[in-house]
Amino acid sequence: MRPRVSVLDSALRNGNFSLRINPVRSDDAGLYEAQVTYNTEIRSCQVELGVVTVTLSPPRPVIENEPVLLSCNSSHQASLVKTCWFRNAHPVLTSGAFCSLHGTLCILRPTVSDSGSWHCQLRYADNEVVSTTHNLQILGFDGPTNPVIYAAAGSAAD
Numbered sequence: 001m002r003p004r005v006s007v008l009d010s011a012l013r014n015g016n017f018s019l020r021i022n023p024v025r026s027d028d029a030g031l032y033e034a035q036v037t038y039n040t041e042i043r044s045c046q047v048e049l050g051v052v053t054v055t056l057s058p059p060r061p062v063i064e065n066e067p068v069l070l071s072c073n074s075s076h077q078a079s080l081v082k083t084c085w086f087r088n089a090h091p092v093l094t095s096g097a098f099c100s101l102h103g104t105l106c107i108l109r110p111t112v113s114d115s116g117s118w119h120c121q122l123r124y125a126d127n128e129v130v131s132t133t134h135n136l137q138i139l140g141f142d143g144p145t146n147p148v149i150y151a152a153a154g155s156a157a158d
Helices: none
Strands: 005-007 019-021 030-038 041-049 052-057 068-074 080-087 098-101 104-107 116-124 129-136
Touching: 052 116, 052 129, 068 080, 068 116, 068 129, 080 098
Parallel strands: none
Antiparallel strands: 005 019, 030 041, 052 068, 068 104, 080 116, 098 104, 116 129
């Protein structure tokens, strides 16, 4: 997993044996075990890493006015009960510009103003709640709606 994995050597003296993975990939999900030997004593601990992903269809870049699908998935093994999407901390209502099918969010006519943070929350049958945030970027023209611009003769026009 190198060079994505590191251990803070300076923290080892204080008993911190943390492992850092950056960036995390989907196939990093699973059980990790740390084992430390000091003199004749052996200590170990196990941590399970779950991974949540948001995928776009079509893949990036997202172009203004072209429909895009956002799918949220997790490595959690229980049965998925519900998927909720949030924009600016408000639930996304499936009407007009947004539709949902099996937890996948469809933005029918994305605009530049739809760029930003989208939050996905997955609820499972075992009451586990998993969530992540995806920064959506939409390419387009963010200018005046009227395509006619007037400029005085002899001046500059942008």
